[in-house]
Amino acid sequence: MEAVVSDTLPTPTPIVIRDGHVLLPDGTSRIIDVVVRDGRIAVVGEDATVVGDEEIIDARDQLVLPGLVDTHRHMWLGSLSAGSSDVTLFSYARQVNEGHGDLFTPEDVYAGVLWGAVQAINAGVTTVADWAHNLGSEADIDANVRALYDSGIRARLYFGGKASSSGDHSRYEAQARHLHATHAPHRVGGRIALGLAVRGPSMATAAENDVEFGLARDLGLPISLHAGMAGLPGAVDQLGSQDLLGPDVNYVHANEFTEQEWKQVAESGGTVSATPTVDMTMGLGALPAVGPALDHGVPVGLGADTVAYGPSDLFTEMRLTLAAERSRANAEPISRGEMPGALRHSHLDMLDLATRGGARVLGFADQIGEIAVGRQADLITLDLSAPHLDSFDNPVLAAFLSAGARDVDTVIVAGRILKRRGTLADSLLRKAHLEVRRSRARIRERSL
């Protein structure tokens, strides 16, 4: 079997993050230290002892948060960022996924995923669910895995084959087995875990659903599918009638699930990924599915979905989610001509979606999502000295209200520093930029 693509980045060094405002699991923040050893959080507390081999990060006037978790993003589209913001799902699929996607070679997959990871890391996203559905060959698959490793990000790679309507999906099973067999580190808790992205009832027949869900379960991999978008109803009902529901299934979008479908998802233990920018601006549903998921006790996280259409940061998605869910809840009293008497959800709930919530959705709940001893050292800091992040006494709220990628000072994944003092690691940025420039030139050339 082909050599395994694995983690070649250097061993992490010990780190002390000194005197930052640290967001704790109970939602409070305190000025304390965080010590990182062997890629994990070793100490959270005051006046941490320094041995002498640590890299010291002076975090005075900085907010320290758990790394953000994106539960749904098509990383290969990193090189096609800002492709359009005025297309529906179907014309988007034709223009971006198929129009450009079919021109991708393994080198372009590598460049797109690496650049996509750089965009995510730059914005404080330390873990991403990479919904990889432009992989037509084993070489494409290896390029995708290699790019995730080389970037330093943590990921669950949901393998989706070549799922566009113009793509050849016939080798999906053989390719999934190749990925599973050659990419062994996922079995021992490596930085890149695996899953299967299946087409689901909106794109596949009942027989095909049986095969794809059966394959995932045979390989022991979690499943993710797009479901519940406007005009494509009945996905959960259909899967339920085929006895395919389960706690290993992640539903992306879920905007227009019926009450019956929400009950089935909750009872079967499934999870949901909401992508507010894309959901609302592309018209996948009236509102993102966060409120209904929370109301039904379904684990839910956020996602940027595609940088070809929306922004690469999750702060935007958190703010949009709060506005959307307040708007949903306020509609009823407003329709009676009244102001709402109380408001639903808080900024801490939104931060929870982008950290702990995402960790649960991806099956990493015991590893990431909180700043606590023993967790993976996936941490970010935000520079609070800028006027827009200043606050009377609430740095967490200030960050929620106004932060963006440019405010992310430091990004640490598995104890490795990928961004520091607002600048990405030079080796990563230069390589990714060179790769994406070359890839774009090739794609432009081929599309003539």
Ligand SMILES: [Zn+2]
């Ligand atoms: Zn998607």
